[in-house]
Amino acid sequence: MKYTRPPDHFYRTLRERVDAYFEQTGQSRKGNAEAWVKVWLALIVAWVPYFWLLLGDLAAWQRVALAFVVGIGHVSLILQIGHDASHGALFESKRLNWIFARAFNMGGSDASAWHVAHDRIHHIFPNVAGTDGDIQRPAPFLRMSPSVPWRPWHRYQRFYAPLLYMQMTLFGVTLRDFKDLQLLPNKNAVEGMKADWPWHAVPVMLLSKVFYYGYALVVPTLVLQVPFWKVLLVWVCVHWMMGLVLAAGLLPAHMSSHAIILPKPHDGLIPIDHARHAFATVVDYGVDNRLFTAFYGGLNIHVLHHLLPGICHVHLPHLMPILRETAREYGITHTELGIGEAIGAHFAALDRNGDPDWRGTLPESLAAK
Numbered sequence: 465m466k467y468t469r470p471p472d473h474f475y476r477t478l479r480e481r482v483d484a485y486f487e488q489t490g491q492s493r494k495g496n497a498e499a500w501v502k503v504w505l506a507l508i509v510a511w512v513p514y515f516w517l518l519l520g521d522l523a524a525w526q527r528v529a530l531a532f533v534v535g536i537g538h539v540s541l542i543l544q545i546g547h548d549a550s551h552g553a554l555f556e557s558k559r560l561n562w563i564f565a566r567a568f569n570m571g572g573s574d575a576s577a578w579h580v581a582h583d584r585i586h587h588i589f590p591n592v593a594g595t596d597g598d599i600q601r602p603a604p605f606l607r608m609s610p611s612v613p614w615r616p617w618h619r620y621q622r623f624y625a626p627l628l629y630m631q632m633t634l635f636g637v638t639l640r641d642f643k644d645l646q647l648l649p650n651k652n653a654v655e656g657m658k659a660d661w662p663w664h665a666v667p668v669m670l671l672s673k674v675f676y677y678g679y680a681l682v683v684p685t686l687v688l689q690v691p692f693w694k695v696l697l698v699w700v701c702v703h704w705m706m707g708l709v710l711a712a713g714l715l716p717a718h719m720s721s722h723a724i725i726l727p728k729p730h731d732g733l734i735p736i737d738h739a740r741h742a743f744a745t746v747v748d749y750g751v752d753n754r755l756f757t758a759f760y761g762g763l764n765i766h767v768l769h770h771l772l773p774g775i776c777h778v779h780l781p782h783l784m785p786i787l788r789e790t791a792r793e794y795g796i797t798h799t800e801l802g803i804g805e806a807i808g809a810h811f812a813a814l815d816r817n818g819d820p821d822w823r824g825t826l827p828e829s830l831a832a833k
Contacts, residue, residue, distance in 0.1 A: 465595055465729070469737040474794040475771070478739075481786045482772060495554045495776045499544075502758070502778070503554075503564075506544040510537030510570075514679075518687050527688070528698055535702040538571040539709055543761035546571075550579050553776045569672035572637030572680070576665050577644040587773055588738070591718055591745035593824060594728035598718065601640075602628065607817050608719055610727045610824035622814040629715070632707035634700065637676065641669050713759070716806035717766040720747045721813045722799045724825035740796065742770040747799045749806030756803060757781055764806075767798065 486493055495503070514537075516522075517530035546567035548554040555561050568575040581597050589595040593611035603612040605628055606621050617624075643650035645666055685695045717723075724744050726734070734741060746767045750756040757764055762777030768787050769780065791798040801809060816822055 465589055465592070465732045465734070467734045467736065467738050467741065469735070471737050471739060474790065474796060475737070475739040477794070478771065478787065478790045481790060482775075482783055485783060485786060491779070492556065493553070493775045493779065494556050495548070496778060498778045499548075499554065499776055502540075502544045502761075506537060506540035508537075510534060510541050513537065518684065531698050531702050532705060535706045536709070539706050540759075541567040541571055542573075542710075543713075543759070543763065546575065546578075547761055547763070548776055550575060550583055551773045553774050566672075569668075569676070572633075572673070572676040574641040574645070574665075574669040574672060576661075576668065577641050581644060583773070587770060589734075590742065590770065591723060591725045592728060592734070593726060599725060606814070608725070608814075610725060610817075610822065614820045614822075618818040618820075621818045622811045625811070625814055626708065626711075629711035630704040630707045632710055634703040634707065637673075637703070641673075645669060712807065713756075714763060716749055716801075716810045717747055717763065718745060719813050720799075720801075720806065720809040721816060722747050722801070722809055723813070725817075727824040739771055742767055743791070743796050743798060746770055747801060747806060747809070749801040750803040751781070751784060751800055753803060754781075 511534075513530040513533040517527040517534070520526075522530070545554065545564050549561045549564035549567065552558065552561045554564055565575045565579070568578050586596050586598050591599060593609040594600065596609075599608040600611070602608055604615060605617075606625060607614060607618040639648065642648040645661055647666065680699060681692070681695055684690075685692045688695075723746060726745075736744075748765055748767050750764045757780075762780040763769065765777075765780040765784060768775075768783055769777070771787075772783075775783070788798065
């Protein structure tokens with residue numbers, strides 16, 4: 465799979481203007497003081513309430529409430545730390561980025577599997593059927609990719625999709641890593657995930673799971689001396705909340721009625737360059753909502769993130785005027801939506817994809833873009 469056109473003048477101009485911004489401001493492309501504040505806040509929210517619910521003299525409902533706060537903290541670990549570190553965008557040091565990317569492992573997922581699926585596959589060929597695992601993985605329950613065979617229940621996926629989104633992080637901490645690392649059968653695996661893994665990938669993943677399940681389920685059961693089923697019930701409910709929170713902030717970027725999805729090209733060729741492909745397959749939303757942008761680690765500023773993934777998310781709001789101006793100058797359509805509009809467009813896309821006649825956007829139609 466490859467793009468048939470090299471980066472054009474637009475991409476070079478954008479990079480030059482972004483370079484000039486950092487030279488003029490004297491800032492690093494990596495994390496700054498704001499990023500460090502967010503890192504520490506995420507760590508505090510993830511761990512201080514955890515020890516408080518274990519050791520504090522609290523009523524049962526207060527412990528449950530703190531468990532949900534811990535869940536928000538672990539979402540923040542992924543959004544504020546793990547994601548940027550996995551892209552090498554948090555620190556100048558590769559070693560520090562590798563260490564902080566283990567925020568995924570801290571929350572029960574595997575950073576190595578995420579790195580391959582997200583950084584090496586999704587970022588290169590977003591919304592390409594059979595290649596981008598993000599649109600392939602929900603099959604057969606959801607049809608996000610034209611390569612997923614249509615089933616009658618897909619007509620109604622816009623109605624039941626939120627119930628599946630609630631399982632997002634549960635799937636992540638249970639089955640997903642085992643499937644990605646080929647320890648369990650994976651019918652929806654894309655080609656890039658079938659490569660040989662380094663010898664240490666599986667042991668590290670397994671040790672991470674032991675650590676996660678130990679502090680998330682075993683320790684509360686022993687310390688609080690409550691039945692295991694109660695701890696398990698709260699744990700599941702917290703993950704349902706985490707799944708919905710992540711889905712609301714992440715899915716509208718690519719799964720949108722304003723974003724195209726390509727069937728896998730038979731010849732393996734995409735007839736545009738990577739930058740224009742990003743504009744065609746990505747939607748920005750809620751960009752001017754500072755609280756939303758801060759909580760979701762700038763992932764709602766998604767076009768820029770795809771074009772320049774090595775830049776820490778705290779800089780993205782300041783670079784948006786450059787992206788808007790450059791895209792306008794080169795006549796490139798850049799879709800920006802409000803938060804409500806983006807969520808509505810997401811469900812419209814589910815409705816579109818649930819049509820048995822939907823086949824995605826043919827690659828030939830991109831050639832004129």
